[in-house]
Amino acid sequence: MPKKAASRVELIHGTLDMLVLRALVFGPLHGHAIATYIQRTSEDVLRVDHGSLYPAIHRLKKRGWIVGSWEPMPDRNREAKYYRLTAAGRKQLTTEHSKWRQLARAIARVMEPA
Amino acid sequence: MPDFRFWRWRRQEDEELDRELDVHFALEIEAQREAGVPLRDAQLAAHRAFGSVALTKEELRDMRRGAALERLWQETRHAARRLLRSPAFALATVLTLALAVGANAAIFAVVYRVVLNPLPYGASDRLVALEFSIPIRNIPSVYFVPSRLYFQYLDRARTLSGLAMYMGANDVTLTGQGAPERIRVSRTTSSLASVLRVTPAQGRWFTDAEAAPGASQVAVLSHGFWVRRFGQDPGVIGRPISLDGVPTVVVGVMPSSYAFPDPRIDAWVPAPFATRTTATDAYMFAVVGRLRDGATIAEARSELTRLAVDLEPLYPTNGYRALASTATRLLDATVGSIAVTLWILLVAVGLVLLVACANVANLFLVRSEAKQREIAVRRALGAGNRAIVQYFLTESALLCATGGAIGLALAWAALRVLVAFGPPNLPRLNEVALDRLILAFTFGLSLVTALALGSIPLLRFTPVIQSLHESGRGSAASQGRHHARHLLMGVQVALALVLLVASGLMLRSFQKLRAVDPGFDATSTLTFRIGLPRTDYPDRGRMAVAHRAVVDRLSALPGVSAVSASTCLPLSEGQLCQGGPLFIEGHPFPPGAIPPFVAMRAIDGGYFDTMRTRVLRGRGIDRSDVDREEPIVVVNQALVNIAFPGQDPIGQRVRFGNPSLSRGSPEWLTIGGVVVNTPIFGLAEPNPFPQLYMPMFASRNVNMAPRLDAMSFVVRTTLTPEALAEPARRAIGEVDSNLALGQVRTLQDILDRAAAQMAFTMVLLAIAAGVSLTLGVVGIYGAMSYIVTQRTGEIGVRLALGAEPGNVARMIVWQGGIVALAGITVGLATAFAGGRLIESLLYGVSPRDPGVFAGTTALLLGVVLLACWLPARRAARLSPLEALRAD
Secondary structure: OOOOOOOOOOOOOOHHHHHHHHHOOOOOEEHHHHHHHHHHHOOOOOOOOHHHHHHHHHHHHHHOOEEEEEEEOOOOOOEEEEEEEOHHHHHHHHHHHHHHHHHHHHHHHHHOOO | OOOOOHHHHHHHHHHHHHHHHHHHHHHHHHHHHHOOOOHHHHHHHHHHHHOOHHHHHHHHHHHOOOHHHHHHHHHHHHHHHHHHHOHHHHHHHHHHHHHHHHHHHHHHHHHHHHHHOOOOOOOHHHEEEOOEEEHHHOEEEEOOEEHHHHHHHHHHOOOEEEEEEEEEEEEEEEEOOOOOEEEEEEEEOOOHHHHHOOOOOEEOOOOOOOOOOOOOEEEEEOHHHHHHHHOOOHHHOOOEEEEOOEEEEEEEEOOOOOOOOOOOOOEEEEOOOOOOOOOOOOEEEEEEEEEOOOOOHHHHHHHHHHHHHHOOOOOOOOOHHHOEEOOEEHHHHHHOOHHHHHHHHHHHHHHHHHHHHHHHHHHHHHHHHHHHHHHHHHHHOOOOHHHHHHHHHHHHHHHHHHHHHHHHHHHHHHHHHHHHHOOOOOOOHHHOOOOHHHHHHHHHHHHHHHHHHHHHHHHOOOOHHHHHHHOOOOOOOOHHHHHHHHHHHHHHHHHHHHHHHHHHHHHHHHHHHHHOOOOOOOOOEEEEEEEOOOOOOOOHHHHHHHHHHHHHHHHOOOOEEEEEEEOOOOOOOOOOOOEEEEEEOOOOOOOOOOOOEEEEEEEOOOHHHHHOOOEEEEOOOOHHHHHOOOOEEEEEHHHHHHHOOOOOOOOOEEEEOOHHHOOOOOOOEEEEEEEOOOOOOOOOOOOOOOEEEEEOOOOOOOOOOOOOOEEEEEEEEOOOHHHHHHHHHHHHHHHOOOOOEEEEEEHHHHHHHHOHHHHHHHHHHHHHHHHHHHHHHHHHHHHHHHHHHHOHHHHHHHHHOOOOHHHHHHHHHHHHHHHHHHHHHHHHHHHHHHHHHHHOOOOOOOOOOHHHHHHHHHHHHHHHHHHHHHHHHHHHHOOHHHHHHHO
């Protein structure tokens, strides 16, 4: 494994699925775009390699939270597999988001008591 | 529904995933370039970032539905391919496992049926067989009871909750439905079904009223007889049949598992003559009882003995005082001494399996050492622990499954041999089969073996780097592992020796048993039994005439040299037939003394000549004695020893039974001769039973004279005896077309049958010993070969330095030989100490017979040395150059 830059942090276990769902809120994306989205919005702190991304996608697909379909990419002469949220996926995102928010607040309270 | 054609959708999904990852890869490069990285570096970086696409794919594949199955299939295929590349290893392993598993499955099948589950009755462990010993007569076991005693027990015994009386196998002639046939019936009290807790499969058991005197006769058929004679016709219930001319109605059919007292009974009929008012002193019934809840067998024994003694004042001459109850659990009485053998065998084959596992483990060890490098490479390439475990487990599972399957086939074959050799009195042997339980047992055995073997190489893991360093040189295995290997060899030798000694002892016993002089000449004789229906032959006179007519017809047949008849032949299925107390003229028995109990037979003239039973003193019984109803008897040597010690019996006069109970005043019979002992219960009788022969009296008033309604005929011929069966059948049909021949067989058959249990034990032990010896030799050969391979370098050096090849070979044989000697020492000590366990099964051989010990030891040592010598010779023949290079 190549060493990671010090500025990057490891994803908390189980949060990747939530991030993938979040990436799809504004519309369908293909795998690479999901990775890029997460990387960019986290300002390069979170980097997702395909070794974790595709298993995560597969997990979500299996649970019926996202569906994939081959579609032509805009501006390019090729197709990519685009994933979109299902209704169940949207609901799952809401649940996980609120759960995560609670968790983050709780951790914050412990780590930085007022 | 799961789709098992996983290879199809696997390809589809794989292609899609490849495409998706391709896109990802291309986009990654593009992204890098947009960031200003040169193309080459971008590609490299993308490649690096991608690392192992294969791993990702693998991971995804594992997540898929059916992935486990798919993986298993793939691993199995790979394992099979790997094993085919080392056929010697695979073959040795599979055969070893097959032999061991097969032997275990076969013996377990026998033990399960015969020992663990011999009686298909409810709560069968509470059933007791009433037996007695007569200590003052030195008679260890009598299982016949006077009916008087039965009723005493029925009324008084508090330790028993149920009691049933029965007579073993009685042959009767079935007529009325097709050809006449001799069938075996057991006459019993109506309580038998409730005591045994069995219910008929069809119809019902007979009631108390039907078992009362004067009631019209009913019968319950055995399943086998119902199938054989009535073609499973359910309409048989209520059908009239005729047994010995007595009209009988079929009221029920028993389930197939029911076989009491033995599997050869065709039907059960009530014994209406066994009532309180007709209770006799004749020892003619067997009794089975059920222990009351909470009562122990010891309590039952003491109570039964006490109740027998209580009868003494009422019947002072009957010897009830001498009886000591040895009531046994019916389980033990039925299975008898063979249970011990079977348990020993099960343990032995279990040990054989352990040794086989050890052998295979050894093979696996050798293989895993050879595989160290491959495994190290696999690990270096990123194979996880799971993959390595799978690698070995699939191999061992595949081997064990194949071995188990072949073993099952072997077990099936072995069982057929065992059942064929089985003694007829062994319960449920005919039911022994590879049923679901045995399959499960074998499967479980293979599974456990596979797991155990598969994990052996895992214990041997060394860190990757170390094993990559090491594996280049075939450095001698560690001292510790050599010790383990030697121990293994020693244990195998010891085990094989113990089993060899046991089967050797059994073989000697069998030989001795077959060499016993039975007191008659079994060659060229055919025997069969004919019964006369009471309706057609109402009295002794007519019966005697009919028997004589049969003898005359048979004598006229071509090739027949002698014919005679007896009410009971020697070794007649372990039956006493008839016996009673013997009274001697001029020897009034003082109160408290007990008259000798003797077996009685009625015979036609020339019986001793036909049987070629030697007359020791006086004369035999002639045809004219029978015709003139001469009041004469012939006794055997055992009777002389008991009743006339140190006296001349010739001319003494005797009579039987309680004179006060006899009709009129029974006549005294004069002893005219003494013949040699012939066995009654078994070939090897330590205390031959006193026997007495009298002419088949037609009208003479003899108390307790044997009934003549059925007699066994002996035909001595110059032809092959079997060829005589058909002419004899025709000849008898001319006398009375309603007569049927039963128990058609030669005297030789009777002898063979008497030795059947010994033969069975011998075959079982021989199988175990053979398997153990084979596996032991193969194992030792394997271990020695391995050791030689390990020492090739050293041997090369020795040879190069001028060692004689002979010396090298000797050195290696010595190494194996010393281990073998240690094993033999342990084995001999074990066999010596354990001899007691099989002592009761032996005949005429001490359990420490030096000849057997020496012979088997020599055999084993020879075979083991051969197994050591073959690899040693190979080593000695190496050219030094080759040997040194090989390393």
